Amino acid sequence: MSRSxxxxxxxxxxxxxxxxxxxxxxxxxxxxxxVTAMMYIALCTSxxxxxxxxxxxxxxxxxFFGIGGYLVATGMSDYQMSFWLxxxxxxxxATILAGLIGAATLRLSGVYFVIFTLGLAEMIRNLVxxxxxxxxxxxxxxxxxxxxxxxxxxxxxxxxxAAYFLGWYINRSRLGFALRIIGNDETVARHxxxxxATAKIVLFMTTGFFGALVGAVIAPRYxxxxxxxxxxxxxxxxxxxxxxxxxxxRLWGPIVGVIPFTLVWEYVSLQFPNQTTMFIxxxxxxxxxxxxxxxxxRLEQVAVKIRQGGH
Amino acid sequence: xxxxxxxKLAAAAALALALPQVALAEDTLKLGIVAHKTGPLxxxxxxxxxxxxxxxxxxxNERGGLNVGGTQMKVELVEYDDKTNPGEHIKxxxxxxxxxxxxxxxAPYGTGFNIAAAPIYGKSGYPMVAVSAITDxxxxxxxxxxxxxxxxxxxxxxxxxxxDILVEQRDAGNIGNKVAMVNVADAFGIELADVARQAxxxxxxxxVYDKSYPLGTPDLSxxxxxxxxxxxxxxxxxxxxxxxxxxxxxxIIEDLDVSIYYSAVATSFPAFFGAYGSKIDxxxxxxxxxxxxxxxxxxxxxxxxxxxxxxxxWASANTYAALEVLGQAIEGAGTLxxxxxxxxxxxNSFDTIMGTLDxxxxxxxxxxxxxxxxxxxxxxVKGVNVDGAVDVRLKDGWK
Numbered sequence: 001m002s003r004s005x006x007x008x009x010x011x012x013x014x015x016x017x018x019x020x021x022x023x024x025x026x027x028x029x030x031x032x033x034x035v036t037a038m039m040y041i042a043l044c045t046s047x048x049x050x051x052x053x054x055x056x057x058x059x060x061x062x063x064f065f066g067i068g069g070y071l072v073a074t075g076m077s078d079y080q081m082s083f084w085l086x087x088x089x090x091x092x093x094a095t096i097l098a099g100l101i102g103a104a105t106l107r108l109s110g111v112y113f114v115i116f117t118l119g120l121a122e123m124i125r126n127l128v129x130x131x132x133x134x135x136x137x138x139x140x141x142x143x144x145x146x147x148x149x150x151x152x153x154x155x156x157x158x159x160x161x162a163a164y165f166l167g168w169y170i171n172r173s174r175l176g177f178a179l180r181i182i183g184n185d186e187t188v189a190r191h192x193x194x195x196x197a198t199a200k201i202v203l204f205m206t207t208g209f210f211g212a213l214v215g216a217v218i219a220p221r222y223x224x225x226x227x228x229x230x231x232x233x234x235x236x237x238x239x240x241x242x243x244x245x246x247x248x249x250r251l252w253g254p255i256v257g258v259i260p261f262t263l264v265w266e267y268v269s270l271q272f273p274n275q276t277t278m279f280i281x282x283x284x285x286x287x288x289x290x291x292x293x294x295x296x297x298r299l300e301q302v303a304v305k306i307r308q309g310g311h
Numbered sequence: 312x313x314x315x316x317x318x319k320l321a322a323a324a325a326l327a328l329a330l331p332q333v334a335l336a337e338d339t340l341k342l343g344i345v346a347h348k349t350g351p352l353x354x355x356x357x358x359x360x361x362x363x364x365x366x367x368x369x370x371x372n373e374r375g376g377l378n379v380g381g382t383q384m385k386v387e388l389v390e391y392d393d394k395t396n397p398g399e400h401i402k403x404x405x406x407x408x409x410x411x412x413x414x415x416x417x418a419p420y421g422t423g424f425n426i427a428a429a430p431i432y433g434k435s436g437y438p439m440v441a442v443s444a445i446t447d448x449x450x451x452x453x454x455x456x457x458x459x460x461x462x463x464x465x466x467x468x469x470x471x472x473x474x475d476i477l478v479e480q481r482d483a484g485n486i487g488n489k490v491a492m493v494n495v496a497d498a499f500g501i502e503l504a505d506v507a508r509q510a511x512x513x514x515x516x517x518x519v520y521d522k523s524y525p526l527g528t529p530d531l532s533x534x535x536x537x538x539x540x541x542x543x544x545x546x547x548x549x550x551x552x553x554x555x556x557x558x559x560x561x562x563i564i565e566d567l568d569v570s571i572y573y574s575a576v577a578t579s580f581p582a583f584f585g586a587y588g589s590k591i592d593x594x595x596x597x598x599x600x601x602x603x604x605x606x607x608x609x610x611x612x613x614x615x616x617x618x619x620x621x622x623x624x625w626a627s628a629n630t631y632a633a634l635e636v637l638g639q640a641i642e643g644a645g646t647l648x649x650x651x652x653x654x655x656x657x658x659n660s661f662d663t664i665m666g667t668l669d670x671x672x673x674x675x676x677x678x679x680x681x682x683x684x685x686x687x688x689x690x691x692v693k694g695v696n697v698d699g700a701v702d703v704r705l706k707d708g709w710k
Contacts, residue, residue: 028434029409032402039398126496126525133496133523137505139447140466141498142426144455149401149431222397223430224423226498228351228526229397269399273348273392 009168012252016161023150035153035221037262039214042160043235044243044254046210049167050203052248053179057114059236060101062121064208066231067094068215070128073141073225083145087216091209098208102201117236125231141225155217163210167251170206175199241280244287247294256295340377340384340647342368343413345403345428347420350395354552356420358580359443359626362618364388364417367634369617377638380645389413397427404431414647415637418459422446422499429456436649438640438656440633442626445469445499447506453673458653460636460670462629464678464695466499469597470506472680472693473573474514476595476703477545481516485705486570491520491543493534493558495551500526503549503575511547519543527553535561545571552577555596556586563590563709570705571595579625579682579689591684593706598625599682599691601699606664624682624689632663639663666697 022034043061051058068090075086101120105113132138147155170176178199181189189196219225246257261283268279291298344364347356368386371377376385389411393400400419407413408431418439419428425444432439433456440460446452447466452459480486490511494504504523511518520541524534531554538546546569548558555574562572577583578596601607607628614622614631622628636656641647644655660669668675681693683703690701 027409028431029402029405032405032431036398036402129496129501129525130523133494133501133504138498138501139505140422140502142448144451218398221401222423222427224426224498226423228497229423266402269392269394276394 005168005172008252009165012161012164012168015255016157016164019157020154023153028149031149031153033262033266035149035156037258038153038156038160039218040239040242040258040262041254042156042163042214043211043239044246044258045160045163045167045251046207047239047243048248048251048254049163049170050200050207051243052251052253053171053176053183054200054203055183056106056110056200057240058117058204058207059114059233059240060098060117060120060207061211061239062232062234062236063117063124064094064098064211065215065218065235066121066124066227067097068212068217069219069222069225069230070141070215070227071212072216072219073143074132074136074138076143076145077141078136078138083143083216083220087213090212090216094208094212095205098205099201102204103197106200106204107197118233121231121233121236125227128231129227143219143223143225145220147220149221152217152221156214159210159213159217163206164251166206170203171251175202179203237280241283241287245283245291245294247291247296249293250296253294253296256299260295338376338382338384339387340379340415340641341389341411341413342386342415342417343389343404343407343411344417345391345393345400345407345419345424347395347424348392350393352395352421352424355443355577358582358620358623359630360417360420362614362620362622363627363630363634366614366617367631367638370613371638378642378645379647393424397424400424401427401431404428408432408435408437415641415649415652417634417637418442418444425459426452426456429459433458436653438637438649438653440636440656442630442633447502449674450672457673460656460673460675462633462636462668462675462678463626464680466502466506467510468678468695469575469680470503470510473507473547473595474510476573476681476693477511477516477571478514480545480571480703480705486544488515488517489519489541489543490516490545490547491538491541491569492518492522492547492549493520493538494523494549495526495554496523497526497551500549500551500575507547507549524554526551531557531561532564534558535565535567539565539567543569545569546573547571548574550574550576552580556583559583559587559591559594563587566709568708570707571703572706573681578684580623581621584684584687584689589687590709592686593683593704595681595683595692595703596689597681598623599679599689599694599700600624600628601691601697602688604699606666610664625679628664629678632665632668635663636661636668 023031071090072086075081105116178194182196186196242257242261243254245261247253269276347353368388372385376383391403393403416432416437418441419425420443422444425441438458442463445463445466449461494500520538520543522534550558555577558574573595575597579598611622639661640652640655644651657670660667668677677696679691679694679697682689682691692700692703694700
């Protein structure tokens with residue numbers, strides 16, 4: 001167990017290093033697809049860290065992502081703050097917010113949590129617009145930096161790698177063990193003396209942290225931030241679909257989910273530009289009926305079969 | 312056997328992918344556009360951008376194409392949908408540049424999209440003659456993105472024109488000092504209201520009502536009821552397309568008694584008159600045009616004949632003029648070299664349906680700021696360096 005864990009980490013590290021060369025090898029078109037893919041890999045990895053073991057489906061990604069993008073834009077545009085400072089503040093704000101949301105909803109059973117996070121992005125968008133309109137005012141939210149697509153890609157890669165490493169570390173810690181028990185049976189977890197609420201809240205805060213940082217890094221790419229673009233409920237669903245497609249049971253699930261999804265999505269958008277929503281629906285059906293444990297689950301099944309066949 | 316079939320299939324697929332590039336004729340100029348075919352900005356794109364691109368390409372090809380250094384090149388459009396999503400937009404712009412190798416591009420619709428796309432297009436030297444992009448940061452943006460040109464004006468110019476109308480009407484004794492102002496609580500609406508709050512107060516007006524409403528709110532009746540209760544002389548709304556319509560509807564229901572009524576974006580859309588007819592007579596809005604100008608009249612007629620749609624009374628003409636600038640710059644520079652064409656735009660003036668356009672620090676200072684519905688036509692009443700502004704009429708009931 002211990003050795004295979006390190007093997008997994010070593011493979012991930014090699015992949016991350018390889019991925020670092022993407023901007024040097026690909027042309028700008030493939031790089032821009034890679035940026036989108038890397039954004040989702042980072043978001044999905046931090047999503048899987050929480051939702052994988054606990055089985056709580058979080059639709060809050062859009063809210064955290066929006067906080068990152070919006071705070072960076074407001075700080076840089078209206079208060080001449082540096083990008084790095086605002087990215088740090090946004091991560092802090094989102095982490096605290098995730099803690100508060102977690103404290104309010106994670107004590108309840110799963111479905112209440114899902115419903116609450118569903119409306120969260122919309123609620124925060126309205127809240128920040130209201131605050132900005134009534135108290136701060138604005139002359140347009142510009143995020144003008146010298147970052148190129150390659151810089152943004154590398155920053156996202158670092159975030160994805162950090163999320164992966166943290167997830168790997170937590171998995172092997174007491175906290176990870178506690179979470180797996182919670183995921184299997186919360187009542188049992190409580191009876192063996194695990195503080196289930198605290199464990200869940202702490203983990204949910206990490207998704208808030210990474211979500212905001214990804215939003216902050218993407219803000220210079222958009223250059224001009226409109227709240228309804230960064231607080232996008234669609235983003236929350238895309239994260240869930242890609243993570244489930246890959247498989248939420250393993251930390252590396254998102255990687256095998258996001259990459260094929262992004263490529264097929266690009267193909268579908270080009271060939272059938274008016275049918276993309278239907279495509280998402282089909283993917284969802286595919287996950288439910290054919291790949292309940294994602295691509296990862298299917299791969300592991302095949303691996304077991306091959307091993308058995310070999311005997 | 313099976314493997315061979317697969318190989319054949321793969322070969323066929325590779326061939327199919329490679330073919331379009333081979334089949335392209337040499338004397339075609341590829342013009343790329345990333346459009347908002349779906350999503351929040353699809354409505355604006357469809358009215359203002361799409362038909363003008365279609366019309367301009369039709370007109371150019373009709374007369375045999377663009378003369379690029381002695382070669383007649385027909386224009387062919389390469390088009391993608393971005394779902395009004397900046398991430399998708401950047402991806403599609405990169406696709407136009409790297410996969411399709413388009414020669415030139417049409418600047419996107421919307422301030423945010425122009426600024427997001429500017430570094431992408433700028434890296435490969437593509438000139439962007441932007442229309443639907445209004446900002447107060449022209450200088451900073453022009454310095455950062457030397458390939459990005461602005462043609463529709465600044466936030467401050469739009470607010471100041473409204474302020475000037477209020478001042479003129481007050482000086483003429485037609486209205487008092489009380490102004491009711493509302494705005495949509497979203498990027499551009501907040502920005503306009505912010506500038507206006509200062510400008511109106513400085514001009515000695517009293518803001519007796521100053522409220523915002525969320526983007527996409529379905530019910531504007533409380534907003535209008537409040538404005539009515541404030542007994543203001545003028546009503547100013549910094550609004551977006553759906554709420555410009557919603558506010559007019561509520562004003563009709565409440566029979567809002569003001570002498571000046573202004574709503575910002577989309578008031579100039581033909582659909583606005585289509586929805587309310589003579590009831591919205593004398594309503595003011597952002598934009599305007601001079602339909603009596605023979606060039607504009609001819610343009611509007613061609614627009615209807617070729618695209619089957621009525622152009623709006625504002626940015627439609629600017630959009631067509633921006634394409635004329637691009638076309639004339641390509642012909643004038645006589646080359647497909649994008650940096651030469653960009654420099655040509657900076658150095659020369661252009662004869663367009665909007666009159667002569669030239670760029671100082673990437674900014675063309677010739678645009679309409681306020682128009683008014685007068686007997687079924689939205690006429691320009693205020694503008695910068697434009698001819699043919701008519702007198703403002705007072706709003707008198709909603710019949």
